Amino acid sequence: MSYTLAEQSWLSKFIFRAAPASDSAAWSDGLFMMIFWFSTFFFVLLMVLMVYWTVKYRRRPGVPAPVSPHHNTPLEIIWTVVPSSALLVIFILGFQGYLSKTVAPTGALELRVSAWKWGWAITYPNGAQSPETKFLEESADGTVVGNKYPIFYVPENTAVSLRMSSQDVIHAFWIPDFRTKMDVYPNRFTGYTFHTPTLGLEEEVFDETVGQNIPGRDMWVFCAEYCGDEHSRMAATIRVVPQFIYEQKLAEWNAPKDPVELGKQIHEGRCAICHSVNGTPGTGPTWKDLYGSQGLMSDGSTVLKDDNYIRESIYIPAAKIVAGYAGNMPSFQGQLDETQLDGIIAYMKTLSQHAPQPAGSDTGAEPATESTESQPNETTGGGQS
Template identity: 35%
Template sequence: MNGRLADTLPLAASDLATRWDDLYIWLFYVLLVFFFIAIGPMVYFAIKYRAKPGVKSSPAHDHNTPLEILWTAIPTAIVFAIFAWGWIVYKDMVTAPADSIEVRVIAKRWGWTFQYDDGRIFQNQLFVPKDKNVKLIMTSQMDDVLHSFFVPTLRIKQDLVPGMYTYIWFNVKMAGQHQVFCAEYCGTGHSGMLAKLVVLEPEEWQLWKWGKEVPLPPSVGVGSLAELGFKDEQLKNSRTASLSSEVLSDMPLPKLTLADQGRKLMESRGCMSCHSDNGSRLLGPSLHGLFGHETFLSNGRTTLADENYIRRSIEIPQADIVGGYEGVTMPPYAGQLSETEMNALIAYIKSLN
């Protein structure tokens, strides 16, 4: 590809990032042609028809219907071709494959928390394997503000909104530490709200999974010159955790996986007295086989039981009553669960499929 133009882009570390670059570079040249079609004649006319003594301007040439139709129709066709290509790439950028590894992301001013299915929690370091699909289920803490998860080397970005889950996915082809920025303004520490996406080779990934010591790969792409963290004292203090270390020391696995934590939480909160885990009907609907399926509601609508639905049904049970359970009231849990607890509950419900 054109070397100089690619210099204006960061390293492309995934197939989608490469497809993104293809689109961008094609688009760049199409628009460059348009630029010259407009500005070329402007410069030429300006020189050729500069005022000269005795030469008058032409009284004609103030319209030309075929020309006007042409310069309306051709751009129309082209912009919709651009739109179509943009949509095709975008659709793949936002559709996570079903076999993705899931990691839960919680943002707050000014740091990132990554919660894994094995129950571990990492601050500002997101470990993923190379060449595997990874899906992030993201939210911002309820009492916090908007943030945005941005990885330039993957060309992906998604806002995190308090009170709802948003998703993003990727498959990184290049091991190394990739820079994660917060791209939605969030106050004092906005530019210091950084994380590293640590992409591990398969062998290291196995070590990491067992909770063993892992050598950290080098930084790649944007941010690789940074001495992990910024110079500004105020920003340094606003960071929730330090990033600098060359080796990730032992990170022993907790006793309970995320789903187990969720089950324990349900038992302690007494949820199980109304919701069964095996499909049998108690006072409330069973949680078995709920996740990812269409659920019939009492108002006649159906809805997909995804993270947002489960969260809403826990926080505000009256919002959507499952068909056949009219008149049953469950107390609302809005504001009573932390984001990590909510993630555990959802992971547990998901494990019941």
């Protein structure tokens, strides 16, 4: 079942660009090309006959127009049966391809995909999520452009099945190399399956976390259902790696992390598309100096942006809308747990001059330790009980 890269003809390169990365992707290409040549053949045949007969039977002076024959049973049977059987063949081959992409083999690795405006997250069977990201593109002088996008690791030569749902509007999870895309809905699961390729000996990708190349292949993921302003930048990377690297990564991601580091990673992967940290407003307000500040809401009230306000903004964004913004932040209820929420708050504190500074120092503050200050119950509780 493992698919190795075949030589692509110039025509299939022109039409599909990247080579198919699995057997069922190759099947789709083959079927597409079959239909293409089938259509081309009949197009040429019909056009040639049409032109030929138009010339041959044109009106000539002195020749009376012949009466059209109105029935020819053998001819009508042929031109009904031949095209119908051709369509039947196309249907059967297409349905076979469809089944191979929607029915997961037993024992497939199930990944939980979640979508929102404008990003993707995958939860692995052990509960881990990939914190790794990379830039969509880098300009020639090495300066980076745009946002960071998540990297999802999958093991090579493995059947993978996706279970997908959306936090807001309809998106579509599209992996061009597998020639498959499927809509992702807010209130129901959809999914499909693919078999990851076996890596060639020379295939390598750069792993930023270890600063060197590792065996692997990157594939694009795009959103294929127009979903708003940043739809075209709703991308991700599927990274196919050997099984042992996949397992290492899962174990690494599940290890406890420094809260600030965790918050920063969540921001880059999920929030940066709308929230900057440098003071520039985007689709949502910047996080710079947000924590601990006072802010005006769209109903005219003023709120203190403390831990509980932030929690509410993330789980129930519609509860209070910041003045001047549309209430279009997706809810992350059920998507981010308490540890991740703590991480986001810890990270926001490092970005804000309103956050309480650790006692006795105002330079070189160690941000991670200050989170205890926001939980007075814990610090005072010991002396009182």
